[in-house]
């Protein structure tokens with residue numbers, strides 16, 4: 126098998142990964158990389174192949190093609206060497222159900238040479254309030270917090286977090302985000318899959334967007350926000366009656382602003398998004414056009430594109 130060269134600082138390297146189920150390539154030649162001291166977010170619609178990819182990196186599934194290296198090692202063949210250096214938080218927690226929460230964390234900590242301080246970790250993730258409760262009886266968010274604690278207690282060099290804050294209350298989510306930032310500053314390579322665009326926007330140094338088993342866009346958040354439109358200009362959004370003629374609004378903008386590159390879309394019934402070289406005069410042109418059409422908008426706002434806008438542009442609005 127050919128061996129891939131890992132660039133300096135690359136903790137996880139995936140090249141041409143392929144995974145097939147029932148003759149269907151659910152991962153179809155996927156490339157990505159995660160570096161030390163950085164948060165790498167893997168985003169994608171349901172069924173895009175994120176978990177399959179991450180599980181190949183964790184050694185839980187064997188690739189059908191391509192290569193995966195974690196800390197320079199093969200996650201399946203070198204699983205025993207990687208165990209102490211890789212932390213994994215699975216979507217379903219993956220914890221034994223009959224054990225008490227804190228006992229479980231203490232036990233996991235004993236398996237590592239230099240574990241984190243269990244008391245401190247339990248405090249910061251709020252585990253002490255349910256320390257004596259068995260895993261079976263924990264709420265979804267409590268179980269998630271315990272799973273995160275067990276993933277990081279051994280001071281791993283690489284951590285895989287699969288939707289770490291899903292189902293958590295806002296307080297817990299902030300505690301998780303603080304911990305992720307601290308891991309990054311300690312030099313840990315954090316690989317994060319999430320459906321929360323604000324989480325990715327806030328935490329990620331690099332984002333990979335996966336669809337149909339491939340990476341369709343990669344970059345820092347600012348790079349992704351300006352890609353496509355080529356501009357960081359704000360978006361104008363308006364709520365008004367459905368079915369306005371977006372083509373004439375675009376033509377009006379082109380006529381009054383004497384430039385092109387305008388895009389006007391009714392993203393949902395009665396919700397319009399205007400992108401282009403927006404600014405004060407473009408906003409005036411939009412309201413001028415509305416007045417000419419005899420339309421009173423319910424709301425007009427301006428703001429920059431969000432990662433969610435980029436994600437929907439890249440992957441479409443249809444359900445998976």
Ligand SMILES: Nc1ncnc2c1ncn2[C@@H]1O[C@H](COP(=O)(O)OP(=O)(O)OP(=O)(O)O)[C@@H](O)[C@H]1O
Pocket residue numbers: 146147151169170171172173174175176177178
């Ligand atoms: N063991 C399996 N057998 C058959 N099909 C599978 C298996 N595991 C995953 N799949 C299929 O592979 C595709 C990718 O699944 P995967 O869990 O990797 O997606 P995902 O991007 O993590 O989705 P989600 O956002 O919903 O978690 C899905 O269509 C899924 O049904």
